[in-house]
Amino acid sequence: MRLVVLTGAGISAESGVPTFRDAGGLWEGHRVEEVATPEAFERDPETVQRFYDARRRAVAQVDPNPAHDALARLERELGDNLLVVTQNIDDLHERAGSRHIVHMHGDLLMALCTACGRRSSVTAELIERPPCPQCGERMLRPDVVWFGEMPYDLDVIDEALLACDMFAAIGTSGAVYPAAGFVITAAAAGAHTIELNLTASEITPLFDEVRHGPASLVVPSWVDEVVTART
Numbered sequence: 001m002r003l004v005v006l007t008g009a010g011i012s013a014e015s016g017v018p019t020f021r022d023a024g025g026l027w028e029g030h031r032v033e034e035v036a037t038p039e040a041f042e043r044d045p046e047t048v049q050r051f052y053d054a055r056r057r058a059v060a061q062v063d064p065n066p067a068h069d070a071l072a073r074l075e076r077e078l079g080d081n082l083l084v085v086t087q088n089i090d091d092l093h094e095r096a097g098s099r100h101i102v103h104m105h106g107d108l109l110m111a112l113c114t115a116c117g118r119r120s121s122v123t124a125e126l127i128e129r130p131p132c133p134q135c136g137e138r139m140l141r142p143d144v145v146w147f148g149e150m151p152y153d154l155d156v157i158d159e160a161l162l163a164c165d166m167f168a169a170i171g172t173s174g175a176v177y178p179a180a181g182f183v184i185t186a187a188a189a190g191a192h193t194i195e196l197n198l199t200a201s202e203i204t205p206l207f208d209e210v211r212h213g214p215a216s217l218v219v220p221s222w223v224d225e226v227v228t229a230r231t
């Protein structure tokens with residue numbers, strides 16, 4: 001049994017990390033174009049750095065919830081046959097114990113040097129302009145994928161989607177591509193597809209099976225079923 005699980009902001013909502021599209025299109029009071037585009041960073045780097053520094057501090061204050069825990073448990077059962085593909089830039093999956101994971105939209109705990117391209121762990125608030133550990137230039141930006149930029153690891157994801165028996169999307173609105181199209185790739189490759197979300201998403205009709213409810217409830221019970229079905 002090979003499984004790909006795509007997660008979005010909804011899986012971290014009950015940990016206290018705000019989603020993007022549930023608050024009238026505003027993300028912590030900002031329009032997404034103000035903080036999540038390369039143009040915004042060029043125009044006003046300080047606002048963007050402050051925004052992501054604040055997100056990093058906020059995520060450090062919260063904990064994984066039972067949905068993250070359940071996916072870590074599933075990985076203990078399936079090993080590398082489970083790939084978690086997250087759109088989230090928080091580290092709650094890792095803190096719950098997931099290891100076979102890709103952050104397709106980047107990682108809040110990493111910085112990207114705009115001078116040399118090296119990715120490095122964030123060791124200080126980026127608004128303070130710490131130097132790149134590789135080249136020494138003080139030109140680090142958050143290592144997050146902004147609108148108009150290419151997501152990470154699409155080759156790894158594509159390979160896993162084409163080989164999976166089951167694809168699950170958890171807590172994502174299906175508004176952002178290419179992630180919103182993964183269900184189509186998995187289904188075309190013959191996988192059973194399931195959506196676990198609080199309410200209907202923009203792509204609900206594309207799934208074979210849909211379960212609505214808070215991730216902290218629906219994900220653990222779905223994981224129980226998957227684990228029971230294979231024993």
Ligand code: APR
Pocket residue numbers: 007008009010011013014019020021022032087088105145170171172173174175176196197198199200201213214215216
């Ligand atoms: N349990 C399950 N689902 C939930 C919960 C919950 N407790 N709370 C909210 N949701 C659902 C919402 O109903 C919504 O469908 O999670 C989804 C969150 O959708 P978005 O806010 O659009 O987040 P996401 O799909 O992850 O956004 C994709 O957009 O701005 C970009 O790069 C950013 O990775 C992000 C991408």
